[in-house]
Amino acid sequence: MIERYSTRHEDAVRSFNARIHAGGSRYKLPVPSPPGLDGFVALDGDVVRGGYFVKHQPFLVAGEAATVQHLELPVSEGSVDPTYSPIGVQILLHAQRQHPLMYSLGVGGVDLPLPRMLATMGWRVRLVPFFFRVVRAAPFLRNIRALRDTRARRLGADLLAASGAGRLLFRALHLLRTTPSLRSRVYGAETVESFGAWADDVWTLARPSLTLAAQRDAAALDRLYPPGSRFVRVRVTRAAATVGWAVLVATDMHGHAHFGDMRVGTLVDCLAVPGHERAVIDAATRELVRHDVALIVTNQLHAAWQTALRRAGYLSGPSNYAFGTSRRLGAALGPDPAAARVHMTRGDGSGPIHL
Numbered sequence: 482m483i484e485r486y487s488t489r490h491e492d493a494v495r496s497f498n499a500r501i502h503a504g505g506s507r508y509k510l511p512v513p514s515p516p517g518l519d520g521f522v523a524l525d526g527d528v529v530r531g532g533y534f535v536k537h538q539p540f541l542v543a544g545e546a547a548t549v550q551h552l553e554l555p556v557s558e559g560s561v562d563p564t565y566s567p568i569g570v571q572i573l574l575h576a577q578r579q580h581p582l583m584y585s586l587g588v589g590g591v592d593l594p595l596p597r598m599l600a601t602m603g604w605r606v607r608l609v610p611f612f613f614r615v616v617r618a619a620p621f622l623r624n625i626r627a628l629r630d631t632r633a634r635r636l637g638a639d640l641l642a643a644s645g646a647g648r649l650l651f652r653a654l655h656l657l658r659t660t661p662s663l664r665s666r667v668y669g670a671e672t673v674e675s676f677g678a679w680a681d682d683v684w685t686l687a688r689p690s691l692t693l694a695a696q697r698d699a700a701a702l703d704r705l706y707p708p709g710s711r712f713v714r715v716r717v718t719r720a721a722a723t724v725g726w727a728v729l730v731a732t733d734m735h736g737h738a739h740f741g742d743m744r745v746g747t748l749v750d751c752l753a754v755p756g757h758e759r760a761v762i763d764a765a766t767r768e769l770v771r772h773d774v775a776l777i778v779t780n781q782l783h784a785a786w787q788t789a790l791r792r793a794g795y796l797s798g799p800s801n802y803a804f805g806t807s808r809r810l811g812a813a814l815g816p817d818p819a820a821a822r823v824h825m826t827r828g829d830g831s832g833p834i835h836l
Contacts, residue, residue, distance in 0.1 A: 483575045486520030488513065490529060494522065497529040497558065504561025510554065518553065521575065523568050531557030531568045533576050535583070536831075539696040541688055542582070542813050549695075549810065550580040551830050555595065569594075573602060581809035586830030590801045603808040605817065609780040609825055611800035612790045614655060614766065616746070617775040618647035624734075624741030624775070659794035662759055669718045670764035674709075676702040679716065679723035686754045690785070692814050693806075694824040697752050702728075705750075705828060712749065713772070717757070717764045725753030725761035728828060731772040746774030750828030751786065758789035766793065784821035802827075 486494075491512050498509040510532045514520040522532040533555040540549040555576065557568035577583060585599065586609075596606045615621045622628065622642040629635045641647035676699040684698045695701070706712040706728050713729040728750040734740045746769030753761045769777050777795075780802045781787055791797075804825050806814065814823070 482524045483521050483571065484524065486510075486514050486522045486532060486534075490522050493524075493527060493529040494532070497531075501556070501558060501561050504558075506556070506561050508554070508556045508560070510556060521572075521579075523557065523572055523575075530565050531555075531559070531572050533572050535576065535580055539701070540582075541691055541694050541696065542810070543692055543815065544688075546696075547582060547813075550583045552576055552580075552583050552585045553831055560594075569598065573598060577602065577807055581807060582813070583807040584810060584830075585803070585805040586825060587802050587827075589803060591803050593803075596803045596805060599805045603811075604805045605811045605820075606803055606805040607782075607820065608800040609782045609802045609804050610787055611798050611802065612779050612781065612787075612795040613798055614777040614793075614795050615651040615775070616770055616777060617773075618642065618651045620743055620775040621651075622647045624743040626737075626739050626741060654796065655794035658791060658796065660792040662763070662792075667719055668724070668757075668760040668764065670767070671716050671718075672768065673714050673716050675699075676706075676714065676726070680726060683723055683725060683752055683754060687752050690755045690822060691783070691824050692822040693810075695829055697750075713768060715761075715764050715768050717753070717761050719757070719760070724757040725751065727751040727761050727765040727768075729765055729769055729772075731769060731774050740776065743775045744773060746770075746772060746777040747827060748777065748779035750826045751781075752824070755785065758785050759792055762786075762789045762793045762795075780825075780827055782820070782823050782825040786824075 494510050494512050518534040518536050520532060520534045523530045534553040535550040536553060538549055538551060540547050542549065555572050557565060557572055559566040559569045591606055591608060600606045619642040622638040628638045678699060680699040680702055706714060711730060715727045715729065716723055717725045727748060729746060730749055731744060731746045733744050735742055748765050751761050766777060780800065781790060782804060
C-alpha cells in the first residue's frame with residue numbers, strides 16, 4: 482500500500498533509512514517531509530519499504546501553462562534486498578498514475594537503475610549535455626579526477642601544470658572553438674540583487690521558442706534564487722533593453738569526486754530573447770572569471786544554448802545528468818526532435834544542489 486507521507490510515518494521512515502544504510506545505500510527518505518514537497522511511502526503493514534516525493538511547478542508545456550511534477554528521491558528497500566525488488570516498480574507506477582505530467586532530472590547516467598526502469602515504463606530519457614571551459618589550467622590539471630585516474634595520467638597532468646604548457650593548450654583549444662562575435666561590444670551586463678519586471682519581459686519573449694520550460698518570470702526566479710543568497714545574477718542588455726540573464730555560483734570544492742579541491746564556477750540557469758544566447762554566455766563567462774574560478778561548467782538541453790556555448794569556445798564532456806519525461810508529458814511535447822526546444826538547466830528539478 483502506498484499512502485501520503487505524514488508525521489505518523491516518521492519513526493518507520495527512520496527505521497527504513499537505517500536498514501538501507503546498513504545495506505550500503507547512500508540514499509534516504511528525509512525526516513520530516515521537506516516543505517514544498519508532497520511525499521508518499523510504500524507500506525508493508527506498519528513498516529516503510531520505500532517512498533518518493535514530488536515537487537509541483539508551473540510550467541510551459543507546448544505553449545500552454547500547466548502544473549508539472551518533478552519526481553524526487555524514489556527509493557526502495559529493493560535497492561539493498563532483492564526480496565523487495567517489486568517495491569521500486571510499484572512506487573514508480575503509483576507516481577505516474579498520480580502525477581501523469583512528470584519529469585525527472587539529475588538521476589545520474591542513463592545506464593543507472595532508475596533511468597533504465599523509467600525507460601522500460603515508456604519514459605523518454607536522455608542526457609543533458611555537459612559543457613566546460615578551463616580558466617586556470619594549473620589548478621584544473623592538479624585536481625580534475627578524470628585526468629588523474631592512473632599514475633601516467635597524473636604525471637602528465639602535473640607536468641602540463643608545472644611547465645605552463647597546459648595553459649597554452651587550453652587557451653588554444655578554446656580559441657579554436659570560438660566563433661568571433663561582431664556584436665559583442667553592443668551589449669552591456671551588470672550584476673543585480675534581484676529580478677525585476679525586465680525578467681518578465683524576457684520570459685514573455687522567450688516563450689515562443691520553448692516547448693517545455695519551468696516558469697521563469699521575476700516572481701519565480703526570486704523564489705528560486707532569493708536576494709541575499711550565494712547566487713550571482715547577471716542582467717544582459719542591448720540598447721537599454723534587457724535581452725537575457727544568467728544565474729551563477731562560484732564554489733570552493735573540497736575533495737569533490739570529480740573536481741577535487743578546485744574553485745568551480747557554474748552557469749546554473751539562464752534565459753534570453755531568441756538570438757541573444759551568445760551574449761548571455763559571454764557575460765556569464767566574464768563574471769565567473771572575475772570570481773577567480775579555475776573551471777566553468779554547465780548543463781544545457783536547449784539546442785540554441787548548446788550552439789551558443791560551442792561558439793563561445795566551450796568544450797563538451799561526458800554528462801551524467803539525465804532528463805526523463807513521463808509518457809503523458811512526452812506525448813504533450815510531440816515528436817522527439819521537439820527536445821531541441823526543451824529548456825532544462827541545473828536550476829530545474831531539485832535545483833543547483835552539490836554546487
